[in-house]
Amino acid sequence: MLDVALEITTEDVEAFARDGFLIRERIISPEAVDYLRNAMARSFEGGFDSGLMPDEVNWKPGDDPHVTRQICNVWKSNQALASVILSEATGQAVARLNGWPGARLAQDNLLWKPPMRDGQPGGTLGMHQDSAYAGWAEPRLMCTAWIALDDVSTEGGTMEFARASHLWGHAGPIGAFHNPADYKEAFRRAAEAACVAKPEMVSVAVPAGGGSIHHGWLWHGSGPNRTGNPRRSVVSHCLSSEARFTDEVGYVYSRYKRLDTDAMDEAFFPVLWTEDGGRSSFIEPFVRGERRWHAEG
Numbered sequence: 001m002l003d004v005a006l007e008i009t010t011e012d013v014e015a016f017a018r019d020g021f022l023i024r025e026r027i028i029s030p031e032a033v034d035y036l037r038n039a040m041a042r043s044f045e046g047g048f049d050s051g052l053m054p055d056e057v058n059w060k061p062g063d064d065p066h067v068t069r070q071i072c073n074v075w076k077s078n079q080a081l082a083s084v085i086l087s088e089a090t091g092q093a094v095a096r097l098n099g100w101p102g103a104r105l106a107q108d109n110l111l112w113k114p115p116m117r118d119g120q121p122g123g124t125l126g127m128h129q130d131s132a133y134a135g136w137a138e139p140r141l142m143c144t145a146w147i148a149l150d151d152v153s154t155e156g157g158t159m160e161f162a163r164a165s166h167l168w169g170h171a172g173p174i175g176a177f178h179n180p181a182d183y184k185e186a187f188r189r190a191a192e193a194a195c196v197a198k199p200e201m202v203s204v205a206v207p208a209g210g211g212s213i214h215h216g217w218l219w220h221g222s223g224p225n226r227t228g229n230p231r232r233s234v235v236s237h238c239l240s241s242e243a244r245f246t247d248e249v250g251y252v253y254s255r256y257k258r259l260d261t262d263a264m265d266e267a268f269f270p271v272l273w274t275e276d277g278g279r280s281s282f283i284e285p286f287v288r289g290e291r292r293w294h295a296e297g
């Protein structure tokens with residue numbers, strides 16, 4: 001079990017409403033960073049400790065070393081990563097910031113942006129709004145906690161936010177997400193539509209173990225990694241604990257939809273925290289290694 005520190009004050013709630021994000025220097029300890037780096041390396045080598053596979057693995061040894069490596073929903077495969085991704089502190093923080101009665105995980109991501117190699121920088125991630133991809137949920141507002149596992153900087157391709165852009169309105173999904181020719185193209189169009197001539201960009205420049213929380217309609221993305229170090233991060237994309245499926249469930253989310261109900265199954269969308277103690281009961285024994293996926297006995 002690895003501890004996550006994300007206390008939220010009244011000033012934080014006000015800053016989040018105004019800017020659309022919070023940045024923290026330290027969310028997890030240096031020891032936890034080391035532990036998660038190892039868990040991440042094992043996951044990209046195909047080692048899944050719990051015995052279950054993640055939902056999506058977008059890179060394996062032998063693939064192009066220049067592309068950003070990604071795994072989605074690794075929490076079910078690795079208890080150490082799960083203890084951070086599914087932490088109660090994260091659930092409580094995102095719920096408080098958004099005025100939700102609780103929070104559940106929509107999806108996690110491991111992101112590994114490679115270092116400069118053969119004169120080629122590690123790839124960009126196109127600027128987008130997370131909630132543009134959440135038409136399958138109601139309410140569709142997302143909120144994302146992002147934890148850096150390396151010291152991150154603008155030169156190293158860290159995440160960039162456009163301050164207060166969550167107030168600009170709602171655009172659709174962008175074209176290419178990984179390594180687009182111009183990672184700010186859709187964002188510039190949105191700024192123009194919102195009549196914002198000079199958007200204020202803020203980089204999440206923090207030591208390993210620090211990170212950020214951002215609003216589901218905030219424009220964000222990241223530039224090339226021009227340093228000699230990888231840029232690794234662990235991401236929890238959350239929804240309100242009250243979120244339900246809409247009719248736009250689509251290709252990816254159809255696989256989690258139960259018949260005759262729009263309720264989201266906690267086995268796939270675990271509840272991290274609610275104000276009345278509704279955290280999914282399997283999380284603690286799972287992350288402590290006391291409960292496994294196969295039936296006991």
Ligand SMILES: O=C(O)CCC(=O)C(=O)O
Pocket residue numbers: 111125130144146158159220221222233235
């Ligand atoms: O890590 C990045 O560069 C972007 C990640 C992202 O889009 C997110 O966490 O919502």
